[in-house]
Amino acid sequence: MKIAIIGAGYVGTTTAAAFAHHGHEVFVADNNQEKIKAFQRLKVPFYEDGLEEALKEFIQKNLLSFTTDIKQIIQGCEVIFLAVGTPSLTTGEADLSYIKEAAKEIGRYMNDYKVIVIKSTVPVGTVNYVQEVIQDELKARKSNIPFDTVSNPEFLREGKAMEDAIDPERIVIGSDSERAETIMRTIYKEFRCPNIMCTSPKNAEMIKYASNSFLAAKISFMNELARLCDVLGVDVAEVSKGMGLDSRIGHQFLQAGIGYGGSCFPKDTKALAQIALQRNLSLGIVEAVCAVNETQAQWFLEKAENALGSFSGKQITVLGLTFKPDTDDIREASSLKIIDYLVKKKALISVFDPKGMEHVKKLFPGISYKTDPLQALTNADAAIIATEWKQFTELDWKSAKKVMAQPYIFDGRNSLDPEVMKNLGYVYMGVGRPPL
Ligand SMILES: NC(=O)C1=CN([C@@H]2O[C@H](COP(=O)(O)OP(=O)(O)OC[C@H]3O[C@@H](n4cnc5c(N)ncnc54)[C@H](O)[C@@H]3O)[C@@H](O)[C@H]2O)C=CC1
């Protein structure tokens, strides 16, 4: 089937690769010319493992192409996916301006029956809103071309985007039209997905926000618990291990740390709380999830500062800048809060990250960017681990101690073994773990 995708970001491009992998012919359009030029040169302008190789393969097989000509792909394909951004407004609400703009273009250019599929994460009711925007454009053209709008939220994780998109654990299709549902089922026919759920568009939209907010809630619950564990001398990592043994709880997303980041959990939790407030409802749990996350890095930094005496004038190394390992994405990364705090405290800051340094340089040009962890740790009074890259968990910490000025490790991801670090002579502080 010929499929158009509007928005060549993480989601648009990985979805495109997954559709091409399953034999569809995919056309991706973006209004960012630089991005499209990069893809046309077979270069992915962000880091996602396996994506560049996959795109190269499918472009060479003529199953995938990139363009800025949105009109052409709208007219050439029966199914059009919207994968544009839906960032937070200052109020916390989702900004639907990119969705609106893309929907207008569809209404302006569509020439025959289309299924418009919203893959972006959007508030409940957006499928109807897109329908209205397209309908208004068609009216202005005095046209009544038929079309359907469908919700098909995306659940992929950055860093594992390719495997998640090719073999998703679930596919949710929110449609009120039998015709559109049949087309959606045809698109996903070759996917080895154990769970395809068809429901209403509004239910599908809510499933996405509820899923992200629930995962964020698990993290904030453990992060809040970590603060109590810290006072009680309990190891939160042991607690999460014990909790996870109950299959009703499970092990995933119980790792305490310095807070969740990324382009989605922070924005989607805020958007859900905001959707409720607009209906005069307050979602106390979701609001608390956000509040714990807002303050978790600060709580950890204050503890670290107490342990060290002061950050002022000290050489502090931040290891890890991305919001999690295996990505170059620094959106809402906890490292940014850490650097901001350290700058205010007049610390001398060195950083290292395998993928995220170029992006952070634009925000903090005045700090020192190093080429490897040991170089970053040289003469450091303390190291703060902000992202659990394997370059840090597998570092030769014995050699690292020799180059550091003082042996303080503040492990914001509980990624190292406290016992091992103590035996190497470090003063180790994790999140919600008793000092040894
Ligand atoms: N990044 C992720 O891991 C996931 C993101 N999502 C959701 O998917 C959506 C997209 O996210 P990302 O891919 O991360 O965003 P992104 O910011 O990486 O990409 C969005 C792209 O849309 C393009 N765009 C915006 N307006 C356009 C228009 N009118 N015409 C053509 N192109 C346009 C932008 O230039 C940009 O390249 C968001 O709603 C996000 O919440 C859902 C699951 C996972």
Ligand SMILES: O=C(O)[C@H]1O[C@H](OP(=O)(O)OP(=O)(O)OC[C@H]2O[C@@H](n3ccc(=O)[nH]c3=O)[C@H](O)[C@@H]2O)[C@H](O)[C@@H](O)[C@@H]1O
């Ligand atoms: O809507 C989205 O964009 C996506 O958001 C998350 O995916 P992602 O943001 O790529 O990353 P996660 O692996 O979920 O991690 C998010 C943050 O939570 C933190 N985290 C995760 C797990 C944990 O136990 N503790 C913890 O602090 C990570 O360090 C990271 O900062 C969801 O996992 C995806 O299912 C969803 O599609």
